[in-house]
Amino acid sequence: MPLIVVEQLEKTYSEGDIVTPVLRGISLAINKGEFVAIMGPSGSGKSTLLHILGFLDTPTAGSYRFDGKSIEEHSEEELARVRNKKFGFVFQAFNLLPRTSVLENVKLPLLYSGVNEGEWDALSRQAIGAVGLSHRAEYEPSQLSGGEKQRAAIARALVNTPQVIFADEPTGNLDSKSGELVMGTIQKMHQERGHTIILITHETYTAEYAERIIRLKDGRIESDTKVANRRTGDSFVK
Numbered sequence: 001m002p003l004i005v006v007e008q009l010e011k012t013y014s015e016g017d018i019v020t021p022v023l024r025g026i027s028l029a030i031n032k033g034e035f036v037a038i039m040g041p042s043g044s045g046k047s048t049l050l051h052i053l054g055f056l057d058t059p060t061a062g063s064y065r066f067d068g069k070s071i072e073e074h075s076e077e078e079l080a081r082v083r084n085k086k087f088g089f090v091f092q093a094f095n096l097l098p099r100t101s102v103l104e105n106v107k108l109p110l111l112y113s114g115v116n117e118g119e120w121d122a123l124s125r126q127a128i129g130a131v132g133l134s135h136r137a138e139y140e141p142s143q144l145s146g147g148e149k150q151r152a153a154i155a156r157a158l159v160n161t162p163q164v165i166f167a168d169e170p171t172g173n174l175d176s177k178s179g180e181l182v183m184g185t186i187q188k189m190h191q192e193r194g195h196t197i198i199l200i201t202h203e204t205y206t207a208e209y210a211e212r213i214i215r216l217k218d219g220r221i222e223s224d225t226k227v228a229n230r231r232t233g234d235s236f237v238k
Helices: 048-054 076-086 102-112 117-130 147-159 176-193
Strands: 004-015 018-030 034-040 061-066 087-091 164-168 196-201 212-217 221-225
Touching: 004 048, 018 164, 018 196, 018 221, 034 048, 048 061, 048 164, 048 196, 076 087, 076 102, 087 147, 102 117, 102 147, 117 147, 117 212, 147 164, 164 176
Parallel strands: 034 196, 034 212, 087 164, 164 196
Antiparallel strands: 004 018, 004 061, 212 221
């Protein structure tokens, strides 16, 4: 059974008498452990789709089943619990707290996880080590490069050992070399830990790290193809 199944998903936004359709009948399935890139021009609906898949927004019509259960079967409290425990998020803007160490930033998802507080430090340091930032654990974001900030954000997404990592334009604020290091880190998480990765990007070179590319246009799926020749990420420098 696929981990994610959406059928005839629609999303519209209304402001007064103006109705703006963003997603128009999206149907797709994503298996556990897949690495999928969702591409499309600005306004194609790719970030809206990610927000719905990540329980950050709700569809106007259609159905979404995660791990066999419809989103409509969850209460708001259950949605929040699943989102915190089973999903990890990496955004273009990093969203790290300033004047707070990498270690403390990575601990944040554990506040609502139910994990014993005595385990937070070890779990956070393990996640930081997994992205090659152990030597920066006590640094604040202002002391990190752009690529290091994004890898810290990836560590924060990993700390709860989620089933799915959603990455929304994770290289958008980075130069090409830093972007390659970040994508190599994400690919490593997929290969070594088996995370399901859903990547939003407008960059072809970034999408080519995935196994499968879904292209959106005007809120519809234009194509859904397997990647024949995947990129291989460079190892990061520890």
